[in-house]
Amino acid sequence: MADKKSFLKNIGSFFEEVGDLSRFAGRFFKEAVSPPFEFRELLKQCYYMGNKSFFLVAVTGFILGVVFTLQTRPTLEEFGAVAWMPSMISISIVREIGPVIIALICAGRIGSSIGAELGSMKVTEQIDAMEVSGTNPFKFLVVTRIAATTLMIPLLVILGDFIALIGSAIIENMKGDVSFQLYFNQVFDALKFSDLMPATVKTFFFGFAIGLVGCYKGYNSKKGTAGVGKASNSAVVYTSMLLFIIDFIAVFVSDLFYS
Amino acid sequence: MNSKPKPAFASDEIVLSIDTLFKAFGDNKVLNGFSLHLKKGENLVLMGRSGSGKSVLIKCLVGLIKPDSGTIEISGNNIADLEQKEMDELRTTIGFLFQGSALYDSMTVRENLEFPLRRHTKKLSQNEIEELVFDTLESVGLKHTVDLMPAELSGGMQRRIALARALILKPKIIIYDEPTTGLDPITSKEIIELMNNIQEQYQTSSLIITHDVDCARVVSNRIILLLDGVNYAEGTFEELSSSKDEKIKAFFK
Amino acid sequence: MSNTAQNFRLGLFVFAGVFIFILAVYFLGNRQNLFGDNVRISSVFKNVNGLQMGNNVRFAGVNVGTVRGITILNDTAINVDMLISEKTAQLIKKNALATITSDGLVGSMIVNIIPNDIFIEERIETGDTISSISKIATADMLTTLNTTNENAALLTQDLLRITNAINKGEGVLGALIKDEALLDDVKKSLSNLQQTTQTAKTSMFELNRIIKEVNFDDNIAGLLLKDTVSVRKLATVFDNLETSSKEIEQLTKNLNAFSETLKTNEGILNYALHDTIAVKNLDATLKNAEEASERLNENMEALKHNFLFRGYFRKLERQEAREERRQN
Numbered sequence: 001m002a003d004k005k006s007f008l009k010n011i012g013s014f015f016e017e018v019g020d021l022s023r024f025a026g027r028f029f030k031e032a033v034s035p036p037f038e039f040r041e042l043l044k045q046c047y048y049m050g051n052k053s054f055f056l057v058a059v060t061g062f063i064l065g066v067v068f069t070l071q072t073r074p075t076l077e078e079f080g081a082v083a084w085m086p087s088m089i090s091i092s093i094v095r096e097i098g099p100v101i102i103a104l105i106c107a108g109r110i111g112s113s114i115g116a117e118l119g120s121m122k123v124t125e126q127i128d129a130m131e132v133s134g135t136n137p138f139k140f141l142v143v144t145r146i147a148a149t150t151l152m153i154p155l156l157v158i159l160g161d162f163i164a165l166i167g168s169a170i171i172e173n174m175k176g177d178v179s180f181q182l183y184f185n186q187v188f189d190a191l192k193f194s195d196l197m198p199a200t201v202k203t204f205f206f207g208f209a210i211g212l213v214g215c216y217k218g219y220n221s222k223k224g225t226a227g228v229g230k231a232s233n234s235a236v237v238y239t240s241m242l243l244f245i246i247d248f249i250a251v252f253v254s255d256l257f258y259s
Numbered sequence: 260m261n262s263k264p265k266p267a268f269a270s271d272e273i274v275l276s277i278d279t280l281f282k283a284f285g286d287n288k289v290l291n292g293f294s295l296h297l298k299k300g301e302n303l304v305l306m307g308r309s310g311s312g313k314s315v316l317i318k319c320l321v322g323l324i325k326p327d328s329g330t331i332e333i334s335g336n337n338i339a340d341l342e343q344k345e346m347d348e349l350r351t352t353i354g355f356l357f358q359g360s361a362l363y364d365s366m367t368v369r370e371n372l373e374f375p376l377r378r379h380t381k382k383l384s385q386n387e388i389e390e391l392v393f394d395t396l397e398s399v400g401l402k403h404t405v406d407l408m409p410a411e412l413s414g415g416m417q418r419r420i421a422l423a424r425a426l427i428l429k430p431k432i433i434i435y436d437e438p439t440t441g442l443d444p445i446t447s448k449e450i451i452e453l454m455n456n457i458q459e460q461y462q463t464s465s466l467i468i469t470h471d472v473d474c475a476r477v478v479s480n481r482i483i484l485l486l487d488g489v490n491y492a493e494g495t496f497e498e499l500s501s502s503k504d505e506k507i508k509a510f511f512k
Numbered sequence: 513m514s515n516t517a518q519n520f521r522l523g524l525f526v527f528a529g530v531f532i533f534i535l536a537v538y539f540l541g542n543r544q545n546l547f548g549d550n551v552r553i554s555s556v557f558k559n560v561n562g563l564q565m566g567n568n569v570r571f572a573g574v575n576v577g578t579v580r581g582i583t584i585l586n587d588t589a590i591n592v593d594m595l596i597s598e599k600t601a602q603l604i605k606k607n608a609l610a611t612i613t614s615d616g617l618v619g620s621m622i623v624n625i626i627p628n629d630i631f632i633e634e635r636i637e638t639g640d641t642i643s644s645i646s647k648i649a650t651a652d653m654l655t656t657l658n659t660t661n662e663n664a665a666l667l668t669q670d671l672l673r674i675t676n677a678i679n680k681g682e683g684v685l686g687a688l689i690k691d692e693a694l695l696d697d698v699k700k701s702l703s704n705l706q707q708t709t710q711t712a713k714t715s716m717f718e719l720n721r722i723i724k725e726v727n728f729d730d731n732i733a734g735l736l737l738k739d740t741v742s743v744r745k746l747a748t749v750f751d752n753l754e755t756s757s758k759e760i761e762q763l764t765k766n767l768n769a770f771s772e773t774l775k776t777n778e779g780i781l782n783y784a785l786h787d788t789i790a791v792k793n794l795d796a797t798l799k800n801a802e803e804a805s806e807r808l809n810e811n812m813e814a815l816k817h818n819f820l821f822r823g824y825f826r827k828l829e830r831q832e833a834r835e836e837r838r839q840n
Contacts, residue, residue, distance in 0.1 A: 040515075054525060120364070129361035132321045133348035133424075135377040143657070155529030162532050188539045192566060196540060221770040 011120040024216045031136070032143045041140055045148035049110050060105050061160035062108035065093065065167030073175065075211030082176055086183045087190030089168045094191060095199050097109060098161035100247055106153055107239040111214040114145055115235030119228035127219070140216055153207030154200060193217025205246050213239040272299040272434055274464045275320070280329030289315050290326065291488030297432070297464050302454070304467045304475045304511055307485035313468045314358075315401055316485070317434050320466075321353060322346055325400070334431065354425030354433040358440055359511060360417040362409035365405060368420055369405045371394070375428050398460070399423045399453060415446035421430070424455060426461065433457070435467040437476050451477050470509055476500075543578075550577070553636050554593045555610035555623070556585065560656045563612055563621040569594045571608075571625045576600040579623060595625060596636075606634040610644045611698035 069089055076082050118141060121127050130137040165187060172178040214235045221231035277298035282290040289312035297303050307313045318324040319364045320331060331338050336349060362371050372392045376383065383391070396402045400420040409417055418438065425433055438454065439447040451474050457463060458478075469475055473495055475482055476496050484492040484499065484507060492499060492507050569577040577596035585591050592612075596604070607628040615622045615662060625642070636642065 043519055043522060046526075047518045050525045051521050101375050117365070119388075124359050124364075125357045125361040126363055128323055129317070129355065129357055129363075130374075131323060132350055132353070132355040133378070133428075134350040135342075135374070155526060158529050158533045158536075188536075188543055191536075191540055193537075193540055196536060 010037040019208050020220075021212070021216050022253040024219075027138065028143060028146055028212065031100070031139050032147065036139070038140050039052055041144040042147055046152055049084050049106075049148050050152040050155060053106055053109050053152075054159065056105060056109055057102055057156045057160045059097070059157055061102065061163040062167040064097065064101055064160075065089070065164030065169075066171055068093070068097070068164070069171040073171075085172055085176065086168075086178065086186035090165060090187040090190055091195060093164050093168070094161055095195050096247075096251075099157050099199055099203050099206065100243065102157045102160040103153060103203065103210065103243050104240055106149075106156060106207075107210050107243060108236055110149060111210045111235045112232045114149075114211065114214030115218040115221075116228055116232035118142075118215060119221035119231035120146075122219060122221045123223055123228055138219075142215045145215050146208060149211030150204055150207040150216075153210060154203040157203040157206075158200070194254075198250060200258070201248065202250035202254075206243055207215050207249065209242045209246055210239050213242060266449045273297065274299050274334055275466065277316075277320070277328045278332075280316070280331070281327045282319060282321065282324065283310070283327060286460075288488055290319075290329075292329070292488045293485065293488060294490055295483055297466055299464050300462055301480045302458055302465045302467060302478050304469060304479035304482045305485055306470055306475060306482060307468075308470065311485050312488055313485055314436060317355075317436055317466065317468060320434060321350060321355060332424075335451045351428050352431045354428070354430035356418075356422055356433065356435045360409075360421035362417055362421055362424070365407055367406055367408055368396075368401075368412075371409065371420065372424050372427050372433065375424065395423045395427045396420075396506070398426070400457075408499055415442055415449065418442065418446075418450055422450070422457075426457065429461060432464060433463050433465045435465060437469055437471075438467065439469065439471045447471070447474065451501070456476050470510075543575075549598035550595040551598055551636060552580070552593060552595055552638045553601075553640045553642060554591055555642050556589050557589050557610075557612060557644045558588055559612075560590050560592060561612050561614070563592065563623065567621055567623065568615070569596060569623045569625065571596075571600055571604060572627065573624075574600070576625075592623065601637075602635055604636045604642075605632050606636055606640060606642070607632050608636070608642050610642050617646055621713075683691070 069085065072088065073082065073085065076085060076088070118127075121141070127137045127141070130140060165184075169178070169180050169183040172183055173180060217231040217235040217238070219229045268471060273296045277291045277295045279294055280290045281288075281292060293312075293316065295305070305313055305316070311314055315324060317325045320338075333349060334352065336345070338346065338349065341349060362368075363374065366374065372395060373388060376388055376391065376414070377433060378505070392405065394401060396405060400423055401419055401423070404412060404416065404420065406460070409420070412420065422438075435454065438450055442450065454465070454467070455478060458465060465478075467474070467478060479496050482494060482496055482499050483490055486492075486506060492502070494502075499507055502508060563579060563582060565579055565582060567579045568575050569579060577594050577600075579592060580595045581591075581593035583591045592610075593608075604625060605628065607630060609626045609628055611624050611626060612621055613624050614620070615780075626645075
């Protein structure tokens with residue numbers, strides 16, 4: 001009986017949180033479109049999220065391409081379909097694996113740092129200080145960060161995809177004597193707009209989700225250092241979950257559109 | 260250091276007044292009809308035990324928390340009637356020193372000081388801003404820290420930088436939230452001295468929240484005791500410290 | 513780091529990302545002829561075999577454009593719109609032919625434009641409709657190929673069997689494969705023969721046992737022998753049995769002789785095909801054998817009934833009696 005009650009309570013608090021998050025998102029849109037705009041802070045955040053995550057994304061993307069190619073090759077070799085490697089790898093990387101893996105990496109890096117930063121700002125009254133000095137902290141901290149992730153994640157995904165394909169091309173070049181030109185020729189032969197476009201559009205949503213959940217968790221962090229840790233941790237957990245949900249919806253919707 | 264208590268302030272011009280303020284969080288009635296008046300140029304110390312609602316009160320003053328009922332007037336404006344923009348403008352006339360300094364971790368000392376300047380006095384040139392930053396830093400004696408990050412400073416230095424940030428817009432009112440908490444006695448004395456200097460130099464009115472008796476004695480023109488959510492007692496340090504009331508005496512032990 | 517350096521790096525980063533994206537879009541667009549000057553032509557097909565928008569258009573095997581639209585005009589005409597790059601369009605004549613084929617065995621469908629053998633000067637322009645020809649689609653080809661394959665498999669199996677038979681010297685089957693009736697006869701006869709000999713063997717054994725009993729005991733069988741009618745019947749049976757055995761012997765001899773001939777002869781198939789008399793002889797022999805064994809079988813059946821029970825005689829007696837009655 002007690003279990004049932006706490007279960008119901010958990011369900012209740014889950015929906016409460018979803019509702020709260022939706023309101024937070026609504027506030028973002030309301031504040032994002034009304035002046036003043038914090039361009040300087042936006043650029044700064046873009047720099048920290050984009051440039052500073054690039055190395056991580058590049059390394060991950062490269063390894064992803066290399067490993068994926070090495071793992072897939074024997075299977076296709078069995079069918080005598082090694083010539084399909086570039087098409088297969090490019091479609092799976094551009095459509096699905098690239099966006100999801102890179103978004104997850106960024107959720108870990110960017111989402112958690114937003115959660116921790118805003119959490120500690122909240123705890124040490126920096127957010128209050130900002131409001132008191134006449135600056136809307138929501139605009140200054142939240143809007144810029146969500147906007148920055150929404151803009152930067154797609155760029156990171158594009159670069160990450162590209163680097164993954166380079167990694168894959170290097171392996172194909174070494175193992176299969178496929179020249180880079182032939183490799184990318186086949187890649188572009190295999191890819192269609194219907195592969196590239198939905199995949200790119202969904203990365204904007206990924207970016208938005210990473211920024212939104214990170215900011216939400218940080219901005220509503222509980223007092224104390226434990227609160228900050230929890231904000232940072234749950235930002236990553238919830239973002240990762242949300243990413244898969246968005247991915248599912250995106251695949252579903254693009255399937256409807258392009259079938 | 261001037262350790263003698265100051266006399267009550269003569270001016271009658273009231274810059275800030277709180278009238279029968281109520282605020283409750285659930286069943287916990289924090290403010291229960293609290294009233295106070297801050298006169299121009301005076302240092303008013305608000306004393307109260309931890310959890311007595313001092314922080315809630317000052318957050319109500321700057322609009323961080325909305326009171327349940329009661330009015331707050333700052334420089335003749337009822338803050339409940341103000342638009343967001345007018346509120347922000349009014350806030351520029353109030354300096355706020357937070358309990359934990361609340362310096363922006365991600366910015367250098369210079370950026371911390373520039374932050375309120377850039378957002379409110381858009382007409383200032385880069386040189387003027389620079390000059391103002393250095394002048395203010397000089398007045399707290401920390402000119403050399405201008406390009407350091409807050410994390411590289413000691414607690415006392417952070418507090419002074421925070422004070423500089425509160426001063427940089429030349430506010431009419433400064434609210435100090437426990438300015439000496441967490442500092443060693445010597446650093447505390449430095450801060451207290453600084454507060455007195457500021458009063459003389461800038462002619463500001465200050466509302467100081469503290470439970471540090473030494474601090475209260477040195478900086479106050481007047482003291483208000485916040486007890487059970489109401490203005491329990493009011494007077495100069497000498498009047499209150501010589502009171503026969505047990506509850507009042509408890510504050511000055 | 514100063515603000516300008518930061519902004520510069522950010523700019524570089526954004527530029528790199530956007531550049532790669534635009535490059536990707538450009539290349540993809542180029543493949544699908546979204547940019548540049550294009551000539552729009554169409555062709556009407558009866559069946560487009562699953563052709564889709566965006567599929568490639570090839571001219572003499574080179575990708576020159578894409579399919580832009582497929583509209584069903586009526587139940588036998590499907591209009592396919594194609595965009596072809598300006599450059600190659602200058603090489604395509606108005607009388608070129610369009611055909612839909614598949615790109616490899618498992619690839620997507622493509623429209624192939626083939627130059628016509630008849631030379632004309634006019635080149636295609638936007639809005640032109642070129643004629644289409646239908647080729648057997650791969651799918652159909654694959655089906656046909658499949659059937660052919662199956663047939664071939666059966667053929668080789670048969671051939672293998674025949675050659676095996678020939679090699680082993682079981683020439684009769686090999687030689688007679690064309691004559692199905694004959695083959696059937698042979699099969700039937702041989703199995704009959706086997707059955708008969710088997711039955712004969714058991715019958716003889718049984719008969720021997722009964723005869724012994726008749727000689728040494730005065731029992732039911734002895735009584736039975738006294739019955740003149742029965743004795744007469746039994747005599748006939750024995751006669752028949754003897755004849756049958758003789759016939760079988762003869763038949764086996766014949767068969768042996770025949771197979772001997774086959775073995776000694778080279779190229780049984782040859783032999784069988786050219787020497788029709790031999791085949792006919794064999795046919796006759798086999799028929800005889802069949803008849804003989806059938807008769808023998810009948811006799812054996814009668815014997816069985818006779819010796820184990822007397823029912824057969826009784827049946828005959830009753831039959832005779834009935835006949836007598838009828839005659840009377």
